[in-house]
Amino acid sequence: MDVTNLKFLFYGYSAAWIIITLFVLMLVSRGRKIDRELARLKSLVEDKERS
Amino acid sequence: MREKAIYILCFLGACLMIWNLHHIFTEMAPEAAQGMAGWILFIHVPADFMGDILYTIALVTCVLYLVKKDLRYDSISVACIEVGTMFILVNLVTGSIWGKNQWGIWWTWDLRLTTQLMKFLLYLGYLVVRPAISEPSQRATMSAFIGIFAYADVPLVMMAIRLPNVRTQHPSPVIETGGINSVMLPFVIGIFAQLMMALALMLVRLHQESNRREIDSLRRELHAL
């Protein structure tokens, strides 16, 4: 009985950690996309201003 | 500076959670009625608290946006609601796993679980509609409206847990009945751990939102040039 409950405790904690990790990964990938877009737009604006 | 703050907060939060886990395995006896699985409480309940706190902050900033039309309030709203929705998802999933262990079922349609799921769906709707509107101030107005409408469920969930006569299998709240006193320390540590994590995630998200606002203004500038 105790072992089963420990198993479920493990499942519960790992589920929580997995959700948090996936969210962090999602944030990181979105952050990279935003940074790339920002850099691209900044260079475009500089080119336009120079010309 | 901001990045250092994020790393420190994450590290602290992770340390606290690991300490909690260590404490459970070395010091704590199995909980009276539920065996060791009852200690999922230290993630399950603080996740709900953090979610509710974040949603309340989002409600305030949504109203502030509608009043003052400052896009920074909209950024805070979306950051709060995204992180808050993640915490409510953690709450639902850990609760479901606990339920499978205790009652043998993954889900039941009693008042608490239904209202909690409804809360999750309402804010998920907020997150789904936001990308579909391209104009920033329009998007902010719509999101503020949806965020305010969606908040109606949060007090409903709190009431649902406390109503005396509702037929439900969910255990009654332990904070008020004092059943939590013996395990107060890991519980409070659990809350702090999630608070650290929430703050770290919020900082990251807010930085992304300010970048996005800069992208919007650069696009407009490019259009004008």
Next chain:
Amino acid sequence: MTGLSTAFAIARKDLRTEFRTKESLNASASFALVILVIFSFAFNLERDEFYAISGGLLWLVYSFAGAMIVNRAFSRELPNDCLDVLITSPAPGWAIFFGKALAAFCLLLIVEAISLPVFGLFYNIQWINAAGPLVLIILLATWGMTIVGAAFSAVIVNVRLRELMLPVLLYPILIPLLIAAMGGTTALMNGEGLSGDNFGYLRQLIVFDAIYTALALYMIEFILVF
């Protein structure tokens, strides 16, 4: 014009437009009938067992038909910039919104009135005996659906994929209303009255309507002005 007469004028305009073309009435009523047919294949129940799911079935059909109708409430104003004209007119925002909600309410009632006898026919459910309280529940719940639906329709009128977004936003908010309507309707179909335990359903409907009508009328000013 006072606010209320403006609201009625807008409601009349919407209803007149709809009755001339009958496009959303036809689409919504046909959709409701098709759903009724499909649901009859979904369950393999004995004749009497249908009474236990009658309320749920009926309100599923009504809510799907309702989403189609309230979606049109504000999106019908998009061609030719009619929405901008309405917003910039001196009419108060709440009057415009209330008029459109009223028109959607009448249209949805028509669709429901068409589908109710068909529902009774297909599933052999006797609802005539409980007609009075049933009409009350239908009126209250339909008003709740239309007021919240019209509010969200105004919110997402300029969004891409409008027809997909409205159900995503609308149905979670309607969960308490649908629970009360479905529970009350099932109780009525099974011959129980609306007193005692079942009165809670009626109370929940009235509270939902009151809260969300007030909230929507107050908030709509912030939405219809951009």
